[in-house]
Amino acid sequence: MLSNPAGDEKRTSLHGHWSSRMAFILAVTGSAVGLGNIWKFPYIAGQNGGGAFVLVYLVCVIVIGMPVMMSEILIGRRGRRNPIATMELLGKEEGSSGNWRLVGSMGVLAGILILSYYSVIAGWTLAYVLKSATGVFAGASAEAVGAEFGGFVGNWKAIGFYHTLFMALAIFVVARGVERGLEQAVRFMVPALLVLMLVLLGYSISSGYFGQGVAFMFTPDFDKLTWDSVLAALGQAFFTLSIGMGAIMAYGAYLPEETSITGASAAVVTADTAIAILAGLAIFPLVFANGLDPADGPGLVFQTLPLAFGQMPGGVFFSTIFFVLLAFAAWTSAIGLMEPAVAWIVEHYNRTRAQATVFIGVLIWAIGFGTVLSFNVLADTTFLAGTVFDNIDYLTSNIMLPLGGLLITIFAGWVMCRNSTSDELGSAGSLYKAWRLLARFVAPIGILFVLINAVT
Numbered sequence: 001m002l003s004n005p006a007g008d009e010k011r012t013s014l015h016g017h018w019s020s021r022m023a024f025i026l027a028v029t030g031s032a033v034g035l036g037n038i039w040k041f042p043y044i045a046g047q048n049g050g051g052a053f054v055l056v057y058l059v060c061v062i063v064i065g066m067p068v069m070m071s072e073i074l075i076g077r078r079g080r081r082n083p084i085a086t087m088e089l090l091g092k093e094e095g096s097s098g099n100w101r102l103v104g105s106m107g108v109l110a111g112i113l114i115l116s117y118y119s120v121i122a123g124w125t126l127a128y129v130l131k132s133a134t135g136v137f138a139g140a141s142a143e144a145v146g147a148e149f150g151g152f153v154g155n156w157k158a159i160g161f162y163h164t165l166f167m168a169l170a171i172f173v174v175a176r177g178v179e180r181g182l183e184q185a186v187r188f189m190v191p192a193l194l195v196l197m198l199v200l201l202g203y204s205i206s207s208g209y210f211g212q213g214v215a216f217m218f219t220p221d222f223d224k225l226t227w228d229s230v231l232a233a234l235g236q237a238f239f240t241l242s243i244g245m246g247a248i249m250a251y252g253a254y255l256p257e258e259t260s261i262t263g264a265s266a267a268v269v270t271a272d273t274a275i276a277i278l279a280g281l282a283i284f285p286l287v288f289a290n291g292l293d294p295a296d297g298p299g300l301v302f303q304t305l306p307l308a309f310g311q312m313p314g315g316v317f318f319s320t321i322f323f324v325l326l327a328f329a330a331w332t333s334a335i336g337l338m339e340p341a342v343a344w345i346v347e348h349y350n351r352t353r354a355q356a357t358v359f360i361g362v363l364i365w366a367i368g369f370g371t372v373l374s375f376n377v378l379a380d381t382t383f384l385a386g387t388v389f390d391n392i393d394y395l396t397s398n399i400m401l402p403l404g405g406l407l408i409t410i411f412a413g414w415v416m417c418r419n420s421t422s423d424e425l426g427s428a429g430s431l432y433k434a435w436r437l438l439a440r441f442v443a444p445i446g447i448l449f450v451l452i453n454a455v456t
């Protein structure tokens with residue numbers, strides 16, 4: 001192995017490297033932008049009363065999400081292994097303990113659980129591509145669109161089929177490796193998604209209810225804000241940025257030395273937040289224009305957007321393209337959700353990437369039937385947070401991701417020595433100081449405070 005001129009042996013990753021700084025940013029953006037922005041953000045905001053929730057969410061993204069993301073990338077790049085092995089290695093190297101690997105293990109598990117339901121919803125987007133293309137929504141009324149959705153998710157065989165199809169697509173790409181194909185897909189998809197969101201926004205503005213939508217999203221009514229909604233906002237910040245579970249750590253492991261971690265994080269956070277806010281701005285006016293309920297839940301996008309497309313000129317075309325893009329966005333996220341588990345199996349059990357992917361993929365597919373059945377056969381079987389789907393979602397977004405983020409910032413801020421982190425973040429200037437302040441104090445204390453208040 002060649003040692004680099006600085007004298008300190010830098011590790012390299014087993015799985016190859018990103019071809020450029022842009023490739024890394026595109027891959028992380030591809031993982032961040034997904035159903036979280038367009039499907040989840042609007043319905044969670046709607047269920048939690050709008051304005052105040054959105055404000056807390058934005059604060060969480062900036063003061064907690066940003067430092068956690070930077071911490072994950074720097075840990076990943078320093079370890080250059082899968083998240084479990086990286087945490088173990090750095091834990092020992094920094095004079096603490098190899099048990100830090102448990103943070104990685106929790107992340108691997110979170111990724112598996114999240115993808116088990118993510119894939120079901122992504123399957124809905126595949127089905128909606130077909131429904132859109134065949135004109136099911138052309139000129140349809142709110143009732144008809146609602147009935148179409150209800151009939152579809154009420155049929156477990158139908159949504160089980162699309163869940164299976166989506167998992168097959170995800171397994172296919174992950175089995176083939178990190179780089180191939182992915183960069184091109186994201187390079188095209190994110191801008192195209194932005195353009196279509198703008199088309200929808202235009203329609204929303206013309207609906208006459210734009211003001212009401214904006215007011216709902218941005219007028220904070222703190223009386224409606226409970227600790228539960230604050231936790232939901234924190235969980236959503238983690239979910240939408242793909243942080244707290246080692247996915248970004250796994251991607252960081254393939255990052256070239258010279259790339260600026262701060263710059264890359266800022267770019268991803270900005271793009272991701274912009275798309276979520278645009279989705280909200282497009283959807284809420286339509287909710288009010290059609291007399292729908294913002295607190296309607298997971299069906300919200302699937303009931304509002306087809307309605308809007310059904311009424312605009314060229315709607316069949318736009319609607320088809322929109323759901324294709326959304327399926328793509330979900331696909332690039334699914335890849336990130338599997339990456340920690342797959343990288344771990346490849347390294348730990350010495351398997352090929354294809355073997356590891358098929359094993360993990362089939363496991364996730366099977367667990368996914370808990371969610372498939374949550375919308376029909378088991379819809380009335382509720383416990384703790386609700387259906388099986390509600391429980392998996394609550395456990396992962398509201399508990400596992402924040403807890404993972406808490407431990408990651410404690411590790412980067414307190415366990416790693418100053419030299420190690422400043423070496424990765426590349427400066428001792430004010431940006432570094434700001435990160436360290438956020439990672440040592442603001443993020444961990446903030447997360448802990450919200451978790452304690454919401455859970456007790």
Ligand code: TRP
Binds near residue numbers: 032036245335
């Ligand atoms: N951020 C993704 C979205 O908004 C979902 C997600 C959560 C994710 N954690 C992840 C994607 C880890 C990739 C890797 O849709």
